[in-house]
Every structure is written in structure tokens, then in C-alpha cells.
Amino acid sequence: MPTNDSKSPRDFIAGHIVDMPRSGIRDFFDIVSTMKDIISLGIGEPDFDTPWHVREYTVFALERGATHYTSNMGLLELRRAISKYVEKAFRASYKPETEILITVGVSEALDLALRATLNPGDEVLYHEPCYVSYRSDVILAHGTPVTVETKRDNQFRLTRAMLEAKATPRTKVLLLNFPNNPTGAILRKEDLVEIAAFARERNLLVITDEIYAELTYDGEHTSIASLPGMKERTIFLHGFSKAWAMTGFRLGYACAPPELTEAMMKVHQYTMLCAPTMSQKAAIEALTKPQTAVVEMTAEYRRRRNYLVKSFEEMGLPCTTPAGAFYAFPYIGHLGIASKDFALKFLDREKVAVVPGTAFGACGEGFVRCAYATSMENIQEAMRRMARFVQSLKKG
Amino acid sequence: MDELLTILKNNALEKPETIARMLNLSVDAVKARIADYEKQGIIRGYQAILNVDQLDISHVTAVIEVKVTPEREGGFDRIASRISRYPEVQSLYLMSGAYDLLLFVAGKDLKEVAFFVSEKLATLDGVVSTATHFMLKTYKHHGVLMETQDADERLQVSP
Numbered sequence: 001m002p003t004n005d006s007k008s009p010r011d012f013i014a015g016h017i018v019d020m021p022r023s024g025i026r027d028f029f030d031i032v033s034t035m036k037d038i039i040s041l042g043i044g045e046p047d048f049d050t051p052w053h054v055r056e057y058t059v060f061a062l063e064r065g066a067t068h069y070t071s072n073m074g075l076l077e078l079r080r081a082i083s084k085y086v087e088k089a090f091r092a093s094y095k096p097e098t099e100i101l102i103t104v105g106v107s108e109a110l111d112l113a114l115r116a117t118l119n120p121g122d123e124v125l126y127h128e129p130c131y132v133s134y135r136s137d138v139i140l141a142h143g144t145p146v147t148v149e150t151k152r153d154n155q156f157r158l159t160r161a162m163l164e165a166k167a168t169p170r171t172k173v174l175l176l177n178f179p180n181n182p183t184g185a186i187l188r189k190e191d192l193v194e195i196a197a198f199a200r201e202r203n204l205l206v207i208t209d210e211i212y213a214e215l216t217y218d219g220e221h222t223s224i225a226s227l228p229g230m231k232e233r234t235i236f237l238h239g240f241s242k243a244w245a246m247t248g249f250r251l252g253y254a255c256a257p258p259e260l261t262e263a264m265m266k267v268h269q270y271t272m273l274c275a276p277t278m279s280q281k282a283a284i285e286a287l288t289k290p291q292t293a294v295v296e297m298t299a300e301y302r303r304r305r306n307y308l309v310k311s312f313e314e315m316g317l318p319c320t321t322p323a324g325a326f327y328a329f330p331y332i333g334h335l336g337i338a339s340k341d342f343a344l345k346f347l348d349r350e351k352v353a354v355v356p357g358t359a360f361g362a363c364g365e366g367f368v369r370c371a372y373a374t375s376m377e378n379i380q381e382a383m384r385r386m387a388r389f390v391q392s393l394k395k396g
Numbered sequence: 397m398d399e400l401l402t403i404l405k406n407n408a409l410e411k412p413e414t415i416a417r418m419l420n421l422s423v424d425a426v427k428a429r430i431a432d433y434e435k436q437g438i439i440r441g442y443q444a445i446l447n448v449d450q451l452d453i454s455h456v457t458a459v460i461e462v463k464v465t466p467e468r469e470g471g472f473d474r475i476a477s478r479i480s481r482y483p484e485v486q487s488l489y490l491m492s493g494a495y496d497l498l499l500f501v502a503g504k505d506l507k508e509v510a511f512f513v514s515e516k517l518a519t520l521d522g523v524v525s526t527a528t529h530f531m532l533k534t535y536k537h538h539g540v541l542m543e544t545q546d547a548d549e550r551l552q553v554s555p
């Protein structure tokens with residue numbers, strides 16, 4: 001038999017993985033992690049620890065032996081609690097027995113939703129700037145991502161007209177994430193209604209990642225799943241990482257009609273089996289007890305947001321007021337410097353980390369993401385340094 | 397509760413300029429509201445929260461349960477008001493349950509507190525009995541942990 005000694009380990013890698021770029025955030029992380037004593041506005045997770053009652057209950061659950069597998073779908077008690085909560089908070093009704101699947105974070109839930117629904121070449125409409133994994137997740141599921149760019153000049157709104165312009169006969173899925181990471185934009189009610197009509201007319205499936213829903217500061221969050229005629233074509237994704245400050249628990253869920261839930265469950269059972277049992281117990285505690293901590297954390301985020309927006313205004317950096325999540329996305333394009341260079345120089349000169357907007361899509365050029373999931377003290381100091389830095393750039 | 401008070405309760409040193417930004421108010425409006433709260437007596441003072449255990453000084457705190465005879469018309473208020481005048485008394489509360497008043501009394505040593513209880517407190521008209529408990533160590537005071545917390549262990553940059 002002929003042998004081939006020239007084969008490199010790289011040759012084993014699947015084509016669509018070779019072509020997939022590393023997350024832009026990872027490159028930046030590698031640089032930041034070599035530095036000491038920096039103030040980071042680059043962290044996409046709450047600075048608050050998980051509420052104590054949840055941590056304490058998790059330990060109790062472990063002591064009681066919550067160390068075994070659960071059913072593939074997840075603990076029924078948790079699914080019941082989620083059903084109640086989603087009904088109340090999002091006005092969308094899902095049966096705990098057949099329409100709710102517990103997952104390892106929204107990350108897994110999104111992967112399941114895409115893998116369970118995409119045939120090779122199916123097109124997925126998604127909006128940028130967006131969370132770093134959407135595009136790659138679609139590719140991993142052998143779909144074709146189609147980008148819809150949202151713009152600062154209309155507050156990063158997503159409208160029906162923008163979707164129409166990119167839709168083709170192969171479009172199958174519309175992927176939404178509002179409140180949005182990294183812009184903090186939310187969907188306006190009038191846009192939401194139009195987008196829902198678009199999805200119905202085109203017979204699209206909507207996958208909606210509403211992980212930041214509770215962190216909405218102006219007005220009330222409305223889920224597309226609650227609109228008439230939408231439940232049957234929507235996979236609603238949510239989890240505990242952000243509002244409950246439970247990132248490390250890795251717990252999320254998908255709500256969808258029984259057929260879709262069953263399809264996602266198939267992928268989940270063969271790849272994950274079930275979400276961690278102690279995390280599921282923790283989630284029951286988080287959902288069924290008074291939401292005091294969530295309310296307090298949200299109020300604190302709102303105060304920090306106000307502080308940031310005012311600071312950017314004084315620095316002369318245009319910034320759409322983020323209506324949700326914990327990110328501000330100020331414009332720096334007029335300073336004559338690319339996002340990545342801004343972030344690198346700022347880090348080098350002032351020891352403050354912000355994330356280049358390009359990590360969230362090409363149209364993020366001209367922006368940087370500043371997360372306000374850090375203490376007021378850090379935010380104040382970071383803003384003092386940023387004002388100084390921006391001033392120095394203006395002088396050339 | 398007014399969000400302004402929530403902020404000050406958390407950090408009394410927060411500058412009016414910072415508070416103004418956080419609440420979308422003018423600096424003058426914030427100053428005026430703080431002045432108003434002070435005038436109304438809702439804000440009674442501003443203090444540093446100390447971990448006295450870390451200081452190289454002799455000190456002791458006692459928690460004292462006091463049973464008193466309430467007076468006709470005056471109820472508990474008159475005797476409570478008298479007791480609260482002693483500078484040794486740090487805090488004083490009217491309680492439900494097995495006793496009536498709860499006192500936090502500070503002194504430089506056990507003897508000083510014992511003297512206060514036996515010579516001043518117990519001899520007051522209306523005081524029926526006292527039970528004194530000495531504090532051994534402070535773990536949390538006014539909502540603040542006395543043990544230094546670990547530094548932020550989150551990844552420096554995450555999506």
C-alpha cells in the first residue's frame with residue numbers, strides 16, 4: 001500500500017473549520033491577558049456574584065445528592081418553573097412536558113436550534129453587529145449566514161425593509177438578538193410587528209435569543225414569540241447567565257412547539273445528554289424565589305449606563321443610548337483611527353481594555369464596545385482615562 | 397426608596413457630580429435633594445465603617461437585653477430616650493418578644509461596660525432586668541463584610 005508521509009495534522013481538519021476565523025475577541029483576549037493592572041470594560045458577564053441564596057441552595061442540592069443525570073429534557077420541576085416565568089414575563093405559553101428543553105447555556109440552545117432545522121445551504125438572516133458566535137454557529141450547522149447590517153444613524157434598528165433586501169427563496173431562518181450585544185439596541189414594537197409579518201409571509205422560522213430581556217432600561221421588553229401567529233414558527237432562547245449573574249452555571253433553555261423541541265432534543269441527547277443537575281437545581285431556586293437581586297442589579301446597570309452615556313457625550317463620542325443589556329457602543333470613527341488600533345493604543349497608553357467593534361462584524365468598524373458590568377469606581381476611572389485618550393487623538 | 401438614597405447608603409462619599417450622571421439629573425438638583433433630606437432629618441449623618449478589630453486599641457462591645465416597665469402615657473419612649481442619651485450607648489431598639497429594649501454598648505474594656513450596666517443602666521427607674529452579652533468578633537457590620545474579598549477572577553475579555 002502506498003504511504004503518504006507528507007500528511008500534516010492540519011489535513012485532518014474539516015474544510016468548514018479550517019476556513020472559520022478565530023473569534024476577534026480571542027485575539028484581543030490574548031493581548032490583554034499578558035498585561036497587569038488593567039481596567040477592563042471588555043467583560044461580557046456580570047460583575048455581581050450569583051445571588052447568595054442561589055449559591056447556598058446549590059451547595060445544599062449537592063449535599064442532598066443532586067449529582068446524577070436528569071432526563072434529557074431537564075428536571076420537570078425546572079421546566080414547570082420556566083413555563084410559569086416565561087408566561088408571566090414574556091406572555092408566551094409553553095407546556096413544560098413537551099415544549100421546553102433545558103440546555104447548557106443559550107450557546108448550546110442556539111447550536112441545537114440551528115442543527116435541528118438547517119439543511120446544507122439553507123440561508124439564515126442575522127443582524128450585525130452581533131454576538132461573536134452567530135455566524136460561525138450557522139456555518140457549523142452547514143447553513144449559509146446572510147448578514148443584515150444595522151446602523152448607528154437609526155439607532156441600530158432592525159426593520160422589515162432591511163430584511164426584505166437580503167431575503168432570497170433559500171432563506172429559512174431569521175435569527176434575532178434583542179436587547180443586543182454589543183449595541184444595547186432593543187426592537188421597537190412597531191418594527192417587531194412588521195418583522196413578525198415578514199416571517200409569517202415568507203414562512204420563516206424565527207430563532208430569538210432574549211438572554212438580556214430582563215436588563216431592559218427604557219420601556220418594556222416584548223418577545224416576538226408573544227405576537228399572534230408567531231409561537232408556531234419561533235424558537236425562544238433564554239437562560240440564567242445575565243440577569244441572574246449565573247454565567248458559570250452554564251444553564252439555558254429553548255422553548256418551541258413540540259415538533260421542534262423534539263428535534264432539538266434528539267441532537268441534545270446524543271451530544272450533551274443533559275444539562276448539569278446542580279445547575280438545574282440552582283435555576284429552580286433562582287426562578288421561584290423573590291427576584292430582589294435581579295431588580296437591584298438591573299437598577300445598578302441603569303445608573304452605570306447613564307454615567308457612561310453622559311461621559312461619551314462630554315468626550316464628543318456619539319453613542320446611541322443603550323436601551324438594554326450591559327454594553328455601550330460609542331462611535332470613534334471620526335477620530336481617524338480604526339477600531340482595533342483604537343483599542344490597542346488605548347490599552348497600551350491608558351491600561352483600559354475595550355473591545356474593537358469589528359469583533360462583532362465588519363460593520364462594527366468605527367466603534368468600540370464598552371461593557372458596564374464593572375464597578376462604578378472602575379467606570380469612573382476608565383472614563384477619565386478615555387477622555388484623556390480621545391483628547392490626545394484629536395490633537396493628533 | 398429614592399434611588400439617590402440607595403446610592404448614598406451604599407457609598408456616602410459618592411460625589412454629587414457622579415450621582416447626577418447616574419440618575420440623569422443636574423448637579424444642582426442632586427445637591428438640593430441631599431440638602432433637603434438632611435434638613436428633614438432623613439439623612440442623619442455620614443460615618444466611616446471601620447473594622448475596629450484591625451486597630452491596635454482596646455475595645456469591647458456588649459449587646460444588652462433590657463426589660464423595662466412601660467409607663468402610662470409615656471410607654472417605652474421616655475425611658476428609651478433617657479437610656480439613649482448615654483454616650484456609651486451606640487444603638488438602641490425597641491423589640492418584640494422576651495425583652496423590651498436592645499442596646500449596643502461600647503467601652504474600652506469589660507470593666508467599663510460592667511460599670512455602665514450596674515451603676516447606670518440597672519439603677520434607672522423602670523429598668524426591671526438586664527442581660528449582657530459581649531461580642532467576640534465582627535464578621536459583618538452595616539451590610540459590609542469585614543473579611544477582604546477575593547479580587548475579580550473573571551476573564552479580562554469575554555464575548
